[in-house]
Amino acid sequence: MSLNGAGRPNSKRATWVAYYRLTRKHNFPTGLDVVFWPCTWGLIMSAYALRLSPRSLAIQLAAYFVGATLRHSAACIWNDMCDIEIDRKVASLGGAAILLAAHFIACLVILSYAGDAAFKWGLFCLCFLDPLYPLMKRWTDWPQLWLGFAMTWGLPVSWVSNFGEMNWYIVPVLLGGGVCWTIHYDTIYACQDRRDDIKAGVRSTAVLFGDWTRLILACFSACFVICLALAGGINHQGPLFFITVAGTAFHLAWQLIVVDLDDSSDCHRIFKVSSVSCWRSEPES
Template sequence: MSEASERVADSVGNWVDDLAPDWSRPYLRLARFDRPIGAWLLLLPCWWSAALAGIADGRVGPRIDHLALFFVGAFVMRGAGCTWNDIVDRNLDGSVARTRSRPIPSGRVSVVQATAFMAALALVGLAVLLQFNWFTVATGLASLGVVAIYPFMKRITYWPQVVLGLAFSWGALMGWPAVFGRIDLSPVLLYAGSIVWVIAYDTIYAHQDREDDVLIGIKSTARLFAERTPTILAAFYTAAVTLIGAAAFTAGAGVVFALGLAAFAGHLAWQVRRLDIDDSDLCLMLFKSNRDAGLILFAALTLDALVQHWW
């Protein structure tokens, strides 16, 4: 199998393909380091929660050390989660055009090698987690059950995106207790808002595989919503903005955040207006744009803390 044929369709042109040693590339692809968008989307609720705690605690902003730890943790744990997903889905991935070149179905990495790699990533994630207080450690460990069951959900329900939302939004429950050692109403509202955000953006992503999913019997909200997707996404995105806004204002956010929330809402509205569920390239682009939407929200929370601290 040629080097080019081993690249997943949406990972062409990245540092793994261009710079990484040949022996490491299958493992880096297994962890999706060639496609970091998923790690960013896992990271952003962590950063939102840390910034939210900064507002509530009267700090100048989120703790820099916490942001750095969450950054490392998100990338390695997303890698571990993707490896687990590929182990579980190795037979299904071989039947889907976009995923048959992944390292396990293509034969570049064995299941045993993938399992060992996943364990190594998980140990790095544990080392990061142990830098926080024990309440935060326990909260982080509680997420593993959700992560473990996610790959199986697409076989039994048209709502696997809900379980993905529970897993990918868990960071909303992490940044706050890292500061306060407890979970209050604000992070719970943030978690709920992030869940509906994840359901919406992953529905966009799932439209890339809709036809293949029908053939192999995989369920998703993309199949469930079908032509109604834009209308339903608008409802989910509205709920996300409402819940995230409630979380921030409950924590004491002010005008600067409100302006940023409006920009966040505008970005989500733009996605809904642009969406064409039959255009796979556009679906991928809109899905990836959620990193920018999330960074807008993080900047709004951080700047609000700064302004409130100094003024």
């Protein structure tokens, strides 16, 4: 981005481009997809249990897609603001806070249509899980664990939006699986910067796991697959669901076999295809 002597964009166009890039929408759908997929688990599995019409499900999926897009952008803006001492480009964007507030308000508006119970579940994530995540890499070696709850929280929200109440048998199992999946893909993502993070004192599971990363991620991936199968059994899903779960298992295994955890570009490549694992686990409605 071209800057003038005062450190500000030298044109209105450059300013708008900078704002746009701050929201990460130019990377669509990377990042957004892993926020959206857990929402679809709750929507599709609850629709299957309630026998909702395809039209009703399609409308809900579209609404959650918009909400996930806004939430992902808000989280990216907030993350950059928290990392201002590392990423100085945020300091040149005086409107970052206004942009964040606009996205947050839009998220609340969309969430308000999900019902009172779902609104409360969603508000917990927007006001607690999401804001604290950027700080976790300073406080703990397990920021990916916290991120797992944040990224998968669309699942309980979407489930409650259909049922009006929580299912304490299915949703916690799927939530746990989503957390394991997040640790899988975000640890691979974090391996891109592992050497720099060690020097900078940034904490992550990629740094924590070290040479054991591949083996430990295999365990988390197995837990993800087991949780999917268990939740499907509790929800009385049909054979197609379990076929897709098997596809998920093979895809996760392929990722761990082929990824070069010491090659930043390869880690990024595998991260970008990680959402395919989640797509393969989509149940029939």
